[in-house]
Amino acid sequence: MSLYQWLLFFHVTGAFFLIGGIVIAGILNIAAIAKDRRPSQVATLYRLIRLGVPLIGLGLLLTLALGLWLVHEVGYGYGEAWIVIAIVLWVLAGALGSIDGKYQRQTGELAERLAAQGDPSSPELLARLRDPRALAISYGSGLMAFAVLGLMIWKPGA
């Protein structure tokens, strides 16, 4: 197999890890907020979400590093619009994901504390889970990753 084939495989692997991790986090987050769950249930779901986070990190790393190498290998220009837009979206998705990660970690810690204190229902936990701004950041970050996937296929202007 050629270098191009290996690079493409690991780049696509990065995309699967990234989007797969986002899907894991997204599904379990929806499961946590869709019903009035007990703090112990929220804590369990957030512990499982944490298992998907390394997948997202590895995916971010592989998609960018191998993507830039592919640009060089194939002979695209680093200044081409679809590549610049993809990198900007990648950076924004990573930055929003980082903000969201901190927020969700605090929410998970609150759920763990409440679970340890007898599992009482908590308006504070519910408010954190359903905070519109946090949800917008969380889902905005995920949607940007899907937008990059679209850009990689259509390559507008290439």
Next chain:
Amino acid sequence: MLALVRPDSWNLPLFLHVLGATLTFGATATVALLGFAGLRGDPERAVWLRRLGFRIGLFVLVPAFILMRAGAQWIADKEFPGNAKTPGWLDVGFIVTEPGAVLVLAMLILAWFGSRRAGSRVAAAVPWLAAVYLVALGIAWFAMSAKPGS
């Protein structure tokens, strides 16, 4: 270097196929995580996690799988119309998705039984079947992206 010469009309089916494949990967991994977590802890928690795994399998994994498979058929029909001979890398994809559909179905049936009572023995098979399917998906995305032999 197919990506460099791909006709524009192939983009939408390819996007839907890849989108479906990535969603299938994420949903299968979620079913596996919930399934493994549902093998431990108190019975009430175990049943809740298994039930959640079954619902995610039914309402996320199955639609994602259909999107992946329909997108695959759509682009295969465009790329290899009629009786054109299909390359090995494409055949690998069909080998993974067709028996894969049976595996997903078996996983869902076992997940349904497993979510009905805490002591269910079949529940243990669900996360392992999901893990096997994740490996199969990995083989398929290797064949689809690297296209070895082409």
